[in-house]
Amino acid sequence: DTEVTQTPKHLVMGMTNKKSLKCEQHMGHRAMYWYKQKAKKPPELMFVYSYEKLSINESVPSRFSPECPNSSLLNLHLHALQPEDSALYLCASSQKDRGWANEKLFFGSGTQLSVL
Amino acid sequence: GENVEQHPSTLSVQEGDSAVIKCTYSDSASNYFPWYKQELGKRPQLIIDIRSNVGEKKDQRIAVTLNKTAKHFSLHITETQPEDSAVYFCAASILGQNFVFGPGTRLSVLP
Numbered sequence: 001d002t003e004v005t006q007t008p009k010h011l012v013m014g015m016t017n018k019k020s021l022k023c024e025q026h027m028g029h030r031a032m033y034w035y036k037q038k039a040k041k042p043p044e045l046m047f048v049y050s051y052e053k054l055s056i057n058e059s060v061p062s063r064f065s066p067e068c069p070n071s072s073l074l075n076l077h078l079h080a081l082q083p084e085d086s087a088l089y090l091c092a093s094s095q096k097d098r099g100w101a102n103e104k105l106f107f108g109s110g111t112q113l114s115v116l
Numbered sequence: 117g118e119n120v121e122q123h124p125s126t127l128s129v130q131e132g133d134s135a136v137i138k139c140t141y142s143d144s145a146s147n148y149f150p151w152y153k154q155e156l157g158k159r160p161q162l163i164i165d166i167r168s169n170v171g172e173k174k175d176q177r178i179a180v181t182l183n184k185t186a187k188h189f190s191l192h193i194t195e196t197q198p199e200d201s202a203v204y205f206c207a208a209s210i211l212g213q214n215f216v217f218g219p220g221t222r223l224s225v226l227p
Binding site: 031048056106 | 148220
């Protein structure tokens with residue numbers, strides 16, 4: 001299995017809703033990422049998990065809450081989002097062996113999120 | 117932090133011609149430079165990458181060159197085909213961490 005799987009593919013939510021995005025990979029990768037991509041823009045890094053521990057938080061508002069239950073799963077919990085948070089949310093993973101990094105980043109197909 | 121610039125923002129070429137996209141980076145510590153292709157509505161997919169200890173890498177019709185001194189790297193696509201039409205993103209990272217993407221180039225290959 002060489003894929004990163006994201007669910008749901010599309011999500012529409014109101015500003016008072018709570019929802020979660022899910023990401024799964026079975027490539028044995030130990031680094032997992034959340035990116036946000038606006039239309040016609042590059043992916044912007046939000047969070048990085050390394051060996052199930054949060055290693056990077058790019059000053060993301062607390063209405064986005066990441067969770068890494070195990071080495072194969074990554075969640076992004078959403079609460080009280082704003083319309084400007086509407087975007088494509090991409091999960092990615094990469095192999096990360098202790099002592100050196102295998103750099104290749106594999107992306108999931110993303111969740112297209114619309115906040116009304 | 118790292119800053120990656122990319123030019124041109126849009127590029128149109130005739131089928132069969134070559135396309136060149138250039139990126140510059142600011143952090144001399146960056147040592148890994150991947151290129152991603154993103155078709156409309158799809159995920160970014162890695163098409164080629166290069167490490168800082170290599171000056172050039174080629175994979176069939178695609179090649180990447182790196183000039184560490186000038187801090188720039190370029191994507192070369194030869195014999196372009198309509199299916200090469202997509203948005204291309206360059207990126208720079210240190211040891212495969214903290215990927216910073218360029219703003220993207222929209223390539224259109226005209227039949």
